Amino acid sequence: xxxxxxxxxxxxxxxxxxxxxxxxxxxxxxxxxxxxxxxxxxxxxxxxxxxxxxxxxxxxxxxxxxxxxxxxxxxxxxxxxxxxxxxxxxxxxxxxxxxxxxxxxxxxxxxxxxxxxxxxxxxxxxxxxxxxxxxxxxxxxxxxxxxxxxxxxxxxxxxxxxxxxxxxxxxxxxxxxxxxxxxxxxxxxxxxxxxxxxxxxxxxxxxxxxxxxxxxxxxxxxxxxxxxxxxxxxxxxxxxxxxxxxxxxxxxxxxxxxxxxxxxxxxx
Numbered sequence: 198x199x200x201x202x203x204x205x206x207x208x209x210x211x212x213x214x215x216x217x218x219x220x221x222x223x224x225x226x227x228x229x230x231x232x233x234x235x236x237x238x239x240x241x242x243x244x245x246x247x248x249x250x251x252x253x254x255x256x257x258x259x260x261x262x263x264x265x266x267x268x269x270x271x272x273x274x275x276x277x278x279x280x281x282x283x284x285x286x287x288x289x290x291x292x293x294x295x296x297x298x299x300x301x302x303x304x305x306x307x308x309x310x311x312x313x314x315x316x317x318x319x320x321x322x323x324x325x326x327x328x329x330x331x332x333x334x335x336x337x338x339x340x341x342x343x344x345x346x347x348x349x350x351x352x353x354x355x356x357x358x359x360x361x362x363x364x365x366x367x368x369x370x371x372x373x374x375x376x377x378x379x380x381x382x383x384x385x386x387x388x389x390x391x392x393x394x395x396x397x398x399x400x401x402x403x404x405x406x407x408x409x410x411x412x413x414x415x416x417x418x419x420x421x422x423x424x425x426x427x428x429x430x431x432x433x434x435x436x437x438x439x440x441x442x443x444x445x446x447x448x449x450x451x452x453x454x455x456x457x458x459x460x461x462x463x464x465x
Contacts (some may be wrong), residue, residue: 200265200310201386206419207231207442210427212398213435220296220396220440221301222249224257229308230258231442235321235396238299238367242290246299250282250370254305257281265309272338275305275316279370280425286371300371304335304394305378308444313392316381317370322400324408325384326391331409334384338368358379363401389446398437402430419443447455 205226205309211218219236219246232251257278263271282303290296302319315323320337357363370377384392391412400406403426411425423443430439 200386201447203229203308204419204445205231205443206423207233208338208423208427209440210431210435212300212437212438213431215436217244218438219243219247220398220438220439221251222440223444224442225255225259226275228255228258229263230255230307231394231444233304233321233394233396233440233442234370235302235319235398235438235440237301237319237366242293242296242299243301245289245293245296246301246371249285249304250279250301250303253282253285254278254303258307258340263307267321268309268312268383271281271307271309271314272316272383275307275314275381275448276379279303279305279316279318280377282426283370283377286318287373290371294370300369302366302396306392306442306444308386313384313386313387314381314382316379318377318379318396320364321394321396322394324393324405326409326412327387327389329409329413331405331412333405334382335380339344339363339366343367363397371393386446390446391422392444393441394443396438398435398439399426399430399441401437402435402439419445 205224207222207224209218209220209222218422221234223229232254234247234250235248253432261273302321304317304321304323307314317335318338320339323333323334326331411422426441427439
């Protein structure tokens with residue numbers, strides 16, 4: 198079968214509050230791999246960790262691209278690439294002054310003939326817009342999410358009201374010498390799908406319903422959609438770095454400005 202036509206866009210912005218950008222995004226449209234990472238460690242070189250993870254993962258896919266007919270092989274390669282990134286960050290932190298304690302979240306996608314493989318560590322996320330409905334495909338590796346999953350709270354809002362911080366991670370790339378478990382899964386591709394990889398600098402500023410509205414509003418220019426999401430996250434406060442990558446499958450439809458759609462929803 199013919200491979201679907203794919204469109205890509207990606208952005209990384211410092212936001213309005215942070216002094217530097219500790220996020221990273223790397224997209225190879227020829228190979229079909231996308232990586233978004235959010236460095237942790239503050240003064241301990243979170244920006245180095247996120248950049249190193251993205252570079253190691255993409256390099257592995259470039260040097261050993263999986264068959265586009267083998268999603269299981271792509272899953273295994275994603276696990277291997279993230280494990281290599283984990284080892285690279287630990288080695289760099291051990292050998293470089295000022296880098297002790299650095300780490301990063303990561304979310305990775307690889308596009309096959311009619312499927313997408315994804316893997317993630319931490320709270321950077323993958324969403325899929327299909328038929329106008331936004332679905333979060335990844336599940337955060339965070340204390341707040343695990344407490345909700347274990348039934349201690351009915352939802353994240355209740356956990357926050359009890360003083361649980363959103364930003365406490367339970368898993369990160371570069372956080373320890375032990376083998377790093379990176380969950381992987383496969384999604385089919387359907388014409389019109391939009392996949393969004395992003396850091397929490399986007400999702401902490403914009404509600405899921407707002408992101409859904411923007412992604413569903415425009416089928417002509419994915420770059421405009423990416424710009425609109427970054428701008429709206431900044432307009433909402435921009436308290437963290439904002440990084441995202443978008444891929445759209447065989448886009449079809451009439452154009453509608455994503456900013457206009459957001460404004461219309463706000464008025465309604």
